[in-house]
Amino acid sequence: MIYFSRIASCIVLLFILSSDFASGKTLTEKAVYAERKSLYLKTSALTGVPWSVIAGCDQYARNIASFKRSGKTDIPLISLNFSKKAWTGLLNPDENDDDPKTIAFFGGAGKDGNGDGKASLENPEDRLFAFAERIAEFGPGEQNYRIAIWDIYRRGKAVDLIEDYARLFEAFNSTDLYSHAFPLPLRSNYDYKSTWGERRGWGGLRIHEGTDLFANYGTPVRATAYGIVEMIGWNKYGGWRLGIRDIQGNYHYFAHLNGYAPHIRKGSITKPGQEIGYVGSSGYGPKGTQGKFPPHLHYGIYRDNGRTEFSFDPYPVLRVWEKQEKAAKH
Numbered sequence: 112m113i114y115f116s117r118i119a120s121c122i123v124l125l126f127i128l129s130s131d132f133a134s135g136k137t138l139t140e141k142a143v144y145a146e147r148k149s150l151y152l153k154t155s156a157l158t159g160v161p162w163s164v165i166a167g168c169d170q171y172a173r174n175i176a177s178f179k180r181s182g183k184t185d186i187p188l189i190s191l192n193f194s195k196k197a198w199t200g201l202l203n204p205d206e207n208d209d210d211p212k213t214i215a216f217f218g219g220a221g222k223d224g225n226g227d228g229k230a231s232l233e234n235p236e237d238r239l240f241a242f243a244e245r246i247a248e249f250g251p252g253e254q255n256y257r258i259a260i261w262d263i264y265r266r267g268k269a270v271d272l273i274e275d276y277a278r279l280f281e282a283f284n285s286t287d288l289y290s291h292a293f294p295l296p297l298r299s300n301y302d303y304k305s306t307w308g309e310r311r312g313w314g315g316l317r318i319h320e321g322t323d324l325f326a327n328y329g330t331p332v333r334a335t336a337y338g339i340v341e342m343i344g345w346n347k348y349g350g351w352r353l354g355i356r357d358i359q360g361n362y363h364y365f366a367h368l369n370g371y372a373p374h375i376r377k378g379s380i381t382k383p384g385q386e387i388g389y390v391g392s393s394g395y396g397p398k399g400t401q402g403k404f405p406p407h408l409h410y411g412i413y414r415d416n417g418r419t420e421f422s423f424d425p426y427p428v429l430r431v432w433e434k435q436e437k438a439a440k441h
């Protein structure tokens with residue numbers, strides 16, 4: 112067995128665990144979610160841009176910022192940000208300018224959102240308002256929002272992710288969508304251990320990117336997060352597999368299924384704990400192949416860091432979710 116990617120994955124995992132990914136919810140976090148939602152709603156009323164679109168953009172910024180603030184424990188209220196130059200205007204001689212009139216004269220993005228007469232880059236409400244105004248310039252409607260977001264980020268993946276986040280915020284009418292569930296019912300018969308980085312035999316030299324949870328055929332498989340089904344169908348390695356994108360940009364990958372739960376298709380919205388499929392032994396061959404290995408759920412997580420997607424070992428978070436669910440039952 113080869114473990115050469117283990118060190119790198121441990122480093123990545125350390126700050127994911129230290130950020131909001133696996134932590135339990137506290138009162139302060141709840142307060143932050145509520146405050147965020149009221150700011151989104153207020154900005155939406157001022158600009159006409161739906162709150163879910165504003166929230167989606169802020170969520171995208173938050174996810175990417177989480178890669179840069181490892182070690183810090185404070186959760187910023189609003190993550191959307193501007194450079195000083197973008198805020199005050201390229202040719203503005205005063206890069207700390209907070210006068211909306213001179214900023215407008217120099218073509219800066221800075222605006223006064225909270226009505227105190229100042230366009231302050233430090234003020235989350237001003238930043239949120241200025242950002243929503245940039246989107247509003249492109250006109251109303253989903254298509255225009257997509258164009259606006261493309262213009263801002265110049266990344267097709269950003270447009271798709273933000274659209275997903277906006278859909279989730281709208282569907283649940285909440286900004287508190289961070290809870291998780293263990294992928295198998297706790298009462299079922301299952302067994303798993305860390306298998307990250309093990310070499311595997313089929314389909315050439317590939318490293319095992321995930322955790323295998325052994326269980327009986329037909330054991331229900333549950334969504335691990337609030338998310339959207341991004342991919343579903345046959346793959347020669349994963350068999351009947353399914354991928355869910357959550358609000359933090361994590362892609363939850365479930366493979367070797369026996370089949371899917373009714374009504375689950377591409378674009379379906381999931382809740383943690385919702386049944387999405389059943390344990391099987393499909394894969395490692397052409398469509399329909401099964402029984403080449405004992406039945407198990409292969410579960411993996413991939414994360415978007417703003418440029419690319421990378422996988423990390425899901426084993427430690429599986430342990431956390433399992434423990435949290437056990438504790439909640441008592």
Ligand SMILES: [Zn+2]
Nearest residue numbers: 321322323409
């Ligand atoms: Zn596996």
